[in-house]
Ligand code: PEP
């Protein structure tokens with residue numbers, strides 16, 4: 475099966491009934507760019523920028539970040555780089571940032587909440603991302619969005635930084651896409667509203683599952699409960715995809731579920747446009763896709779929503 479997957483890794487990501495989706499990879503460091511470029515992925519659906527901020531003495535400067543984002547996009551053979559603004563906090567603490575101890579870090583001051591409260595940090599990162607967009611296709615994505623207010627504030631910051639760059643005479647893509655992660659239940663619930671304010675969505679199933687199921691994604695005691703195949707989570711995913719399409723925007727997934735061969739038929743059936751996963755999983759994903767038809771998957775996805783449990787969904791999909 476491995477050799478079979480390797481043989482199709484440079485084919486387009488297409489089902490046996492000719493439905494084309496996008497196969498993308500997640501990226502977390504400059505060192506991984508070569509592996510992504512050779513994986514068969516068309517682009518990067520998620521760059522986790524946390525790595526840039528961790529294990530060092532101070533936050534990286536604008537030039538330092540620009541340099542890294544630029545090298546990344548230049549290494550992708552024309553594929554887009556979706557840069558997620560930093561998701562500090564939660565399970566990703568950073569020593570030099572003077573942050574209070576939190577009793578519930580996953581419900582605390584992380585993601586876009588933190589960026590909006592630290593405009594210097596946020597605008598510095600936005601400037602670096604925008605400048606990189608002069609060298610290839612780049613997108614901006616905000617993590618952990620809960621409300622429209624956060625989206626609006628994030629976009630205001632992007633506009634402000636664009637004006638600064640213009641004043642400085644620095645080039646950037648004026649039509650850069652700005653999107654958000656769907657990983658908080660409130661955002662999934664309000665996906666129709668949010669969709670009319672952004673260019674794309676990307677579902678973060680790691681956090682979405684932890685919040686829908688109220689089960690810590692890192693706590694082994696509740697791992698069984700923290701299952702994205704639970705129909706409660708699937709329902710949020712289906713709703714987000716439908717809302718995106720009604721509003722005329724595309725929607726991807728960059729949580730671990732996107733790279734799970736058992737999840738692919740359901741997600742395809744819901745109509746997901748982009749699957750972003752570990753580079754090592756892209757070839758296998760394309761092979762899985764070749765064996766599926768969208769029409770069959772649509773029926774399967776509908777049935778999945780009616781199951782009593784995650785276990786029942788898994789059994790149903792495994793049975794084909
Ligand atoms: C997610 O939550 O699914 C996600 C992709 O983001 P992270 O794992 O970095 O929180």
Ligand code: MG
Nearest residue numbers: 657678680681
């Ligand atoms: Mg997340």
